[in-house]
Amino acid sequence: MSDKILFVDDELHILDSMRRQLRKRFKVVTAEGGQEALEKFKTDGPFSVVVSDMRMPGMDGVELLSRIKEEYPDTVRMMLTGNADQETATEAVNKGQIFRFLNKPCPIPVLVTSLALALRQYKLLTAEKELLDETLKGSVQVLSELMSFTNSTAFSSCLRIRSLVVHVGEALSVQKLWQLEIAALMSQIGCVTLPADILNKVYANVTLEPEEVEMYQEHPANGARMLERIPRLEGVAAIIRNQFRDYCSFDPEDLENEETNLGAQILRTVFDYDLMLFQGVERPEVIRKLLHESEVYNPDVVAELRKYKLKKTISDVLSIQIKDLAVGMIVEEDILSAKETLLAPKGQEITWPVLQGLKNFARQVGVKEPIRVRMQSEA
Numbered sequence: 001m002s003d004k005i006l007f008v009d010d011e012l013h014i015l016d017s018m019r020r021q022l023r024k025r026f027k028v029v030t031a032e033g034g035q036e037a038l039e040k041f042k043t044d045g046p047f048s049v050v051v052s053d054m055r056m057p058g059m060d061g062v063e064l065l066s067r068i069k070e071e072y073p074d075t076v077r078m079m080l081t082g083n084a085d086q087e088t089a090t091e092a093v094n095k096g097q098i099f100r101f102l103n104k105p106c107p108i109p110v111l112v113t114s115l116a117l118a119l120r121q122y123k124l125l126t127a128e129k130e131l132l133d134e135t136l137k138g139s140v141q142v143l144s145e146l147m148s149f150t151n152s153t154a155f156s157s158c159l160r161i162r163s164l165v166v167h168v169g170e171a172l173s174v175q176k177l178w179q180l181e182i183a184a185l186m187s188q189i190g191c192v193t194l195p196a197d198i199l200n201k202v203y204a205n206v207t208l209e210p211e212e213v214e215m216y217q218e219h220p221a222n223g224a225r226m227l228e229r230i231p232r233l234e235g236v237a238a239i240i241r242n243q244f245r246d247y248c249s250f251d252p253e254d255l256e257n258e259e260t261n262l263g264a265q266i267l268r269t270v271f272d273y274d275l276m277l278f279q280g281v282e283r284p285e286v287i288r289k290l291l292h293e294s295e296v297y298n299p300d301v302v303a304e305l306r307k308y309k310l311k312k313t314i315s316d317v318l319s320i321q322i323k324d325l326a327v328g329m330i331v332e333e334d335i336l337s338a339k340e341t342l343l344a345p346k347g348q349e350i351t352w353p354v355l356q357g358l359k360n361f362a363r364q365v366g367v368k369e370p371i372r373v374r375m376q377s378e379a
Helices: 012-022 034-044 061-071 086-096 108-150 152-171 177-186 189-193 196-203 210-217 219-227 234-241 255-278 283-292 299-307 352-364
Strands: 004-008 027-031 049-052 076-081 100-103 313-320 342-344 371-378
Touching: 004 012, 004 034, 012 027, 012 108, 027 034, 034 049, 034 061, 049 061, 049 108, 061 076, 076 108, 100 108, 108 152, 108 177, 108 189, 152 177, 152 189, 152 196, 152 255, 152 299, 152 342, 177 234, 177 255, 189 219, 196 210, 196 255, 210 219, 219 234, 234 255, 255 283, 255 299, 283 299, 342 352
Parallel strands: 004 027, 004 049, 049 076, 076 100
Antiparallel strands: 313 371
């Protein structure tokens, strides 16, 4: 009985009766009123099903189920009440999107059947969501691996900023952290349309020609267009599209897009922070520059970066042959082909697709050896 059911009523004897009659069939938790029910979700949740009375002091059943729908959409909602007028039922269905509306007194066999159906509905909903999540993760992983082949410099940047973007998002109470994480991982996908020389200049802090600047500034929009066709990635696409915008250009009254706008501001700030570190700028100077450009960077994001403590790592630098390269190693010096073509930049993490690509390239064309890599672990 891992699936929990929450009963909500302001009459204690009714809750005691429900607990007593249903405890052998279901895992029952009770709450006296709407406010206590919301607290139970925080302390004892998640709940597969919630069954609420309609008429309760302070917060009625419609308001409670509406709140639960917004905050815990996977929970199946039911109403059990003696107030069986049509207006109440209509309001409950429209606002709370309830699964079943039952009248008091409800025969136990009817209630048991309704709860069993509600649990089945919960399993169907969560199974579908898990399938979508796994499909989405798989799609993102494929795109990420393709990017590692086509543009390893951009891919390496995405891997570096991913965890820091999530850290800042969590500190600033971003609700959809999964969306922010994918945006970080896919933030440079539009760079697949760029010549490699442009990105090499960006990361080496070499001034771009005017036409190169124009091409580079188009990559967020190009990346967003690729991703917005994938179901559930509309928010990710919005974050990526706006990642080059200055902080002052966002409308603080745009509450509808508040979360994706904040996501874009986090991405912009963390990317530039990482880029300057990659280019060899000392961290205190990086923070000073970000603080100075208060119209460009969200001050709240900069404040979190300022507080962030870099994890100390124990690193062993090795000089190895291509045959000894392994997943998880970090490239210490650019990996070049026998003809001096960049194959993997410094800082690139060796993933399975990158490893296979390098080994295939070594067999067919040749790779300059030895390769310098780092094996690291957190101190």
